[in-house]
Amino acid sequence: MYIWATMNSADQGVFPMDTAFKRRWNFEYIGINENEKEVENYEIPLTTNVSVNWNLLRKAINKKLIDLKINEDKLLGPFFLSDATLKNAINDKENFIKLFKSKVIMYLFEDVIKMKLHDFFVLDKDKPYIYSEICTEFDVNPCSVFGIKESDVSKKENSSTEVEDSITKQDK
Numbered sequence: 552m553y554i555w556a557t558m559n560s561a562d563q564g565v566f567p568m569d570t571a572f573k574r575r576w577n578f579e580y581i582g583i584n585e586n587e588k589e590v591e592n593y594e595i596p597l598t599t600n601v602s603v604n605w606n607l608l609r610k611a612i613n614k615k616l617i618d619l620k621i622n623e624d625k626l627l628g629p630f631f632l633s634d635a636t637l638k639n640a641i642n643d644k645e646n647f648i649k650l651f652k653s654k655v656i657m658y659l660f661e662d663v664i665k666m667k668l669h670d671f672f673v674l675d676k677d678k679p680y681i682y683s684e685i686c687t688e689f690d691v692n693p694c695s696v697f698g699i700k701e702s703d704v705s706k707k708e709n710s711s712t713e714v715e716d717s718i719t720k721q722d723k
Contacts, residue, residue: 583626583628584610584628586629586630587629589629590606590629590630590637591604591706593605593606593637593638594640594641594706595640595647596640596644596647596648597651597689597693597694598648598690599644599645599648601693601694601701602641603693603694603704604704605632605640607703607706608694608704609627609629609631611703611704612627612659612697612699613626613627615671615697615698615699616663616664616671619664619667619670621664625663631655631658632651632654636650652689656682659671660685672685672688672696672697672698673688673695673696673698674696
């Protein structure tokens with residue numbers, strides 16, 4: 552008998568089950584960027600006027616998370632947003648932007664960097680680092696709120712290698 556399932560020990564509620572399963576069954580590690588080729592051409596809207604490449608954006612966000620020493624199981628995989636959501640993003644910009652804020656930004660804010668908000672998000676020094684302010688800043692400067700240049704996550708202007716190189720140069 553085979554049971555196919557995914558599990559992430561970062562979800563605190565499944566940690567005891569995860570440990571029990573690991574003792575009883577075999578596991579196969581799947582890397583964070585596995586199957587990324589399937590999403591490399593998806594363009595997503597961040598505002599009604601700004602669209603970026605999903606794969607480049609998530610890799611740029613992941614690079615910042617890695618620099619902050621966030622564990623791999625908290626990084627954004629290629630299908631953090633479902634394939635159907637990514638495919639239809641450009642056709643339903645308004646709903647996608649709401650979904651992006653409530654899924655990606657909320658996940659980062661509440662689960663990933665809640666203790667490192669000031670190190671990850673970029674806001675004016677006089678603004679409080681609360682979710683609503685981050686979303687407000689995202690509405691105005693969708694890439695800048697992550698400390699990322701829009702040109703670095705545009706497939707039209709960069710290859711993923713160039714993006715990774717430019718992000719590394721910004722860090723130095």
